[in-house]
Amino acid sequence: MKKTAQFNPEIYALRPWYHNFNKLGLQTDFGDMAMSRTEQLRRLILLLSPVKPAGFVEKGEKLSLKTLLKGSPNSHQINQRHKETFLIPFLQQALADLPTEPRCLDLFCADGYYSCWIGKTQPDAQITGVDLDAQEIERARLAASVLGIENATFRVQDIWEAVQQPETYDLVMCAGGLYHLAKPRDLLAALRPITTGHLVIQSAITLETETADYFVSPAPGWKHGSRFTHAGLKQWLAELGWEVVQEGRNELTGNPRLCDRGSSYFLCR
Incomplete structure (x- = not known):
């Protein structure tokens, strides 16, 4: 397996990722870059919406405004x-x-x-x-x-x-x-x-x-x-x-x- 995780723009575009693929040679953990302002705004709109699409928050989790705007470690x-x-x-x-x-x-x-x-x-x-x-x-x-x-x-x-x-x-x-x-x-x-x-x-x-x-x-x-x-x-x-x-x-x-x-x-x- 590759030891150095490679950056790929297509992978970056689908952040945030559930798993860290670094051990397989692929960068999926982007730290503070994990969510763009556009994505933050999209999620804020969805957060305030009464109907959430499937997959918006992962399996029973609650997405807080603090998490949206400031970011937090990927649990x-x-x-x-x-x-x-x-x-x-x-x-x-x-x-x-x-x-x-x-x-x-x-x-x-x-x-x-x-x-x-x-x-x-x-x-x-x-x-x-x-x-x-x-x-x-x-x-x-x-x-x-x-x-x-x-x-x-x-x-x-x-x-x-x-x-x-x-x-x-x-x-x-x-x-x-x-x-x-x-x-x-x-x-x-x-x-x-x-x-x-x-x-x-x-x-x-x-x-x-x-x-x-x-x-x-x-x-x-x-x-x-x-x-x-x-x-x-x-x-x-x-x-x-x-x-x-x-x-x-x-x-x-x-x-x-x-x-x-x-x-x-x-x-x-």
Whole structure:
């Protein structure tokens, strides 16, 4: 992989990016340049509008006027450092156990960072990234094109539709999405028949309790999603017949609330 992140004007035009692609050789973190005055004005108008378009704010977040006008550190890229502590080793272990040309599905792929990581790491893999946010898919396609990754395709699609397709996959990645669902356990069940190899999971969890049977939906302060614990997620996996190969947890320091701050990771088969 390239060590120096290259600036690309097309990438810059689609800022702000969910992930930092620097490790893949592409600059997507532009610091204070992350939002132009024109973009600030556009977002201010949308912020004041009673109807917000899909993808205007990411998955339940609130966009403040202070964030708009002064800027603030990208919480997703802050959290990315914590997530990669487990996700990259889990992906490496999973890919090492799979056939030489694995079929991979990246659910909730956002801007396609992990799809691109797999594509750079294993050029023979066949990767499909799925997200409901059309703008994120636009970013994913552009990033893959700029990086010269030809073995990854991306589509705008509802997650439930994606898992009901007849295709099967050697590797399924489900990062950053379970806690946005009202019925996350149902998705874990739906992934069983389409996963022939490994499942890699990351999800935000609550740190307010460790009780396995804790579950609330919608998530606190949201109108959608859910919250659960590490023990609860592990219990679902066992009940559904998944074998946990590796697990881990840490804190997402970009998230201030205890109900969002925990993060769980599982490598299953």
